[in-house]
Amino acid sequence: MIEAVIFDWAGTTVDYGSLAPVVAFKKAFKDAGIELSDDDIRQDMGMAKWDHIGKILELEDVKRQWELKYSELPNDEDRKKIYEGFQQSLLHYLREYTELKSGVLKTFNYLKEYGIKVATTTGYTAEMMNIVKDKAAEDGYTPDLVVTSEDVDGMGRPSPAMIQFIMRKFNINDPKKIIKVGDTLVDIEEGRNAGVTTVGIVEGSSLMGLSQVEFDELDNEEQITKRNEVKREYESANADFVVDSIFDLVQIIEYLNESMDKKW
Structure with missing residues (x-):
């Protein structure tokens, strides 16, 4: 049974x-000057969010955008900063998306x-x-x-x-x-x-x-x-x-x- x-x-x-995590991911990366598509975000949806951010940072388009903006690839400090921004955003949006x-x-x-x-x-x-x-x-x-x-x-x-x-x-x-x-x-x-x-x-x-x-x-x-x-x-x-x-x-x-x- x-x-x-x-x-x-x-x-x-x-x-x-x-919807809540998609909105929060987009905001956290936009604050870093990086544009994400829904597909970029959703392909690894369901992972722990720290791991998920790591996966996004490995995407070729994201690395290209990052290198154009910062003249280098993202490092662990960058990942931490995005994660902190994501957490703050998601904690806000969760109050709107819990039905x-x-x-x-x-x-x-x-x-x-x-x-x-x-x-x-x-x-x-x-x-x-x-x-x-x-x-x-x-x-x-x-x-x-x-x-x-x-x-x-x-x-x-x-x-x-x-x-x-x-x-x-x-x-x-x-x-x-x-x-x-x-x-x-x-x-x-x-x-x-x-x-x-x-x-x-x-x-x-x-x-x-x-x-x-x-x-x-x-x-x-x-x-x-x-x-x-x-x-x-x-x-x-x-x-x-x-x-x-x-x-x-x-x-x-x-x-x-x-x-x-x-x-x-």
């Missing part, structure tokens, strides 16, 4: 489209009803998560355990360390009794590295990269095209399941529980 579900936060359970996505409470209440534990992993720091989880709690979403890379000596996704930490806390030895749900390829990598079942969320995901308004303005054919593009990305990362909405997770749990029952 499935004993625990581990959710990501931005783009999965809150912040439709995972629960549709279906989250309904899914959470189902999990509670059936005694399934709920935990979360994230690329946010503990300080950032204090803002997000407090706002989510006001809206009724209260996971049993909220884990950041700071709980596991800085080993952020795609490392399995946070999931393994949760397994120890929940006293669950079999990874097949756990589902990891996320909205980025890094989420899927994290889950696969931990040996748990992985589920990718399509609508409102960082992979789709659209706000609720932008998605709703698409016609039906355009929405289908967007969904299919995201599904193919998840499939390329070998996600076990891909769903449009978080509430579709209920069907997956019931399917997996039935499959486990048959084996026994």
